[in-house]
Amino acid sequence: ATGEAPALKKMAAGHPEKVVVAQRIAEDFLGRLQVMLDLGLGYLTLERSTPTLSPGELQRLRLATQVRSNLFGVVYVLDEPSAGLHPADTEALLRVLDKLKASGNSLFVVEHEIDVIRHADWIVDVGPAAGEKGGHILYSGLPAGLKNVKDSVTRRYIYEDSVKVVPTPRTPKDWLKLEGVTRNNLAGLSAAFPLGVMTSVTGVSGSGKSTLVSQVLVELVAEQLGLKVATSAETEADPLEQVEVLTLGGQITAGMKHIKRLVVVDQKPIGRTPRSNLATYTGLFDHVRKLFASTKAAKAKKYDAGRFSFNVAKGRCPHCEGEGFVMVELLFLPSVYTPCPTCGGTRYNTKTLEITYKDKNIAEVLGMTVDEAANFFDEDPAVSRALEVVSEVGLGYLRLGQPATELSGGEAQRIKLATELQRAQHGQTLYILDEPTTGLHPSDVERLMLQLNRLVDAGNTVILVEHDMRVIAASDWVIDIGPGAGEDGGKIVVAGTPAEIIKNKVSRTAPYLKQTFVNA
Numbered sequence: 070a071t072g073e074a075p076a077l078k079k080m081a082a083g084h085p086e087k088v089v090v091a092q093r094i095a096e097d098f099l100g101r102l103q104v105m106l107d108l109g110l111g112y113l114t115l116e117r118s119t120p121t122l123s124p125g126e127l128q129r130l131r132l133a134t135q136v137r138s139n140l141f142g143v144v145y146v147l148d149e150p151s152a153g154l155h156p157a158d159t160e161a162l163l164r165v166l167d168k169l170k171a172s173g174n175s176l177f178v179v180e181h182e183i184d185v186i187r188h189a190d191w192i193v194d195v196g197p198a199a200g201e202k203g204g205h206i207l208y209s210g211l212p213a214g215l216k217n218v219k220d221s222v223t224r225r226y227i228y229e230d231s232v233k234v235v236p237t238p239r240t241p242k243d244w245l246k247l248e249g250v251t252r253n254n255l256a257g258l259s260a261a262f263p264l265g266v267m268t269s270v271t272g273v274s275g276s277g278k279s280t281l282v283s284q285v286l287v288e289l290v291a292e293q294l295g296l297k298v299a300t301s302a303e304t305e306a307d308p309l310e311q312v313e314v315l316t317l318g319g320q321i322t323a324g325m326k327h328i329k330r331l332v333v334v335d336q337k338p339i340g341r342t343p344r345s346n347l348a349t350y351t352g353l354f355d356h357v358r359k360l361f362a363s364t365k366a367a368k369a370k371k372y373d374a375g376r377f378s379f380n381v382a383k384g385r386c387p388h389c390e391g392e393g394f395v396m397v398e399l400l401f402l403p404s405v406y407t408p409c410p411t412c413g414g415t416r417y418n419t420k421t422l423e424i425t426y427k428d429k430n431i432a433e434v435l436g437m438t439v440d441e442a443a444n445f446f447d448e449d450p451a452v453s454r455a456l457e458v459v460s461e462v463g464l465g466y467l468r469l470g471q472p473a474t475e476l477s478g479g480e481a482q483r484i485k486l487a488t489e490l491q492r493a494q495h496g497q498t499l500y501i502l503d504e505p506t507t508g509l510h511p512s513d514v515e516r517l518m519l520q521l522n523r524l525v526d527a528g529n530t531v532i533l534v535e536h537d538m539r540v541i542a543a544s545d546w547v548i549d550i551g552p553g554a555g556e557d558g559g560k561i562v563v564a565g566t567p568a569e570i571i572k573n574k575v576s577r578t579a580p581y582l583k584q585t586f587v588n589a
């Protein structure tokens with residue numbers, strides 16, 4: 070593009086029109102590449118097939134195409150474009166969004182990230198809380214006006230500096246040491262993870278942090294514990310490539326004696342069918358069914374706990390087989406689901422519904438929210454305590470019988486954590502979470518941190534792959550991978566307490582982390 074190719078002069082003399090064409094093509098080509106570089110996608114190879122891209126990468130790739138399209142008067146709707154982005158990448162994203170806006174387009178963005186919200190020209194805040202306690206427009210107007218909206222939870226994070234990070238790092242019990250880690254862009258890497266504390270592994274997108282934690286660390290620990298890690302079909306890399314890469318490996322050289330259990334808490338659904346729900350997943354439903362079976366009426370009819378399961382023939386509605394709805398097939402149109410005409414969507418047969426516990430039948434109990442149920446079962450400590458844990462993670466608005474398929478990734482993750490918190494804690498469990506704050510409002514992030522801290526206080530180890538600076542600042546230890554993405558990454562730039570990280574000059578995380586400290 071700079072016109073320095075050696076054959077150019079010769080061609081310019083003989084065929085000036087060819088030079089013009091070549092320059093046009095090159096300019097356009099470089100322009101397209103530049104947008105992708107701006108969006109922090111420089112580490113992707115050109116032949117990378119689109120199904121293997123993460124949703125965030127795909128969204129940014131689509132954006133890149135739009136920026137070059139020179140369209141105007143278009144309304145773009147973006148759902149959490151900053152999800153999974155390092156703040157350095159988020160800044161690049163904002164520059165691209167600004168370009169789209171400057172060309173005469175409108176952007177509607179659903180967003181949790183405070184930096185993106187601050188960048189907006191207009192804010193619509195929906196709430197005040199989740200589920201039944203939400204659904205109202207609290208504010209719609211210029212950013213400054215949100216300051217006066219008392220009910221807004223978002224306001225607190227934008228305008229009040231009450232959200233302070235007070236770093237008081239815990240002291241590690243011991244270290245889990247990895248050596249010779251070679252995978253993707255990691256080459257012979259040595260890493261040490263502190264045990265009995267909370268560690269955040271940071272770095273820009275494509276730096277290799279997920280490879281180190283979610284792939285290598287998980288597989289090596291699982292191998293040592295004699296577990297098999299199912300290779301997920303949704304892994305980032307091409308499956309064929311992965312088989313080759315896997316053989317390179319690495320090994321754990323110290324620290325395994327402190328780890329008895331490995332739990333990977335991800336945002337995958339807690340069940341793939343409407344038959345699994347919050348109550349069945351957490352084990353709550355077993356208690357509830359026993360309570361129903363222990364009533365006088367149930368005993369008189371010899372109904373056992375199985376009678377109150379919608380998965381067992383004797384108690385459920387025979388027409389929908391406990392699904393609660395039936396599929397209606399339409400000619401030439403997609404099939405639709407409607408409530409079952411026999412049981413009215415209750416999932417049970419009339420005989421089962423005749424049995425009540427404190428004047429409620431089993432279907433009515435499944436229709437209660439977690440908060441309502443916690444009150445209802447207050448005489449039964451086992452049930453109410455389990456419900457309180459779910460409520461504490463901010464999910465009090467979910468219904469007990471809400472199908473697993475209706476839950477968001479963030480909700481599924483918090484249910485998994487709540488279930489872990491309920492377990493008898495013996496410590497010595499290693500919890501691994503890959504970007505747990507993705508899609509969470511800052512107030513939900515605080516709740517998540519509370520839970521994670523409780524796990525650490527119970528003697529466990531928590532390792533996060535994280536972009537959220539407040540989470541990183543509140544961690545006991547930080548390992549920053551990079552400095553850049555792809556070939557420019559894959560090294561440990563700096564490891565230490567958050568206060569030590571911010572002094573580093575090379576780390577791309579340090580300047581953003583420093584701001585969090587300054588604000589505090």
Ligand SMILES: [Zn+2]
Nearest residue numbers: 386389409412
């Ligand atoms: Zn039915």
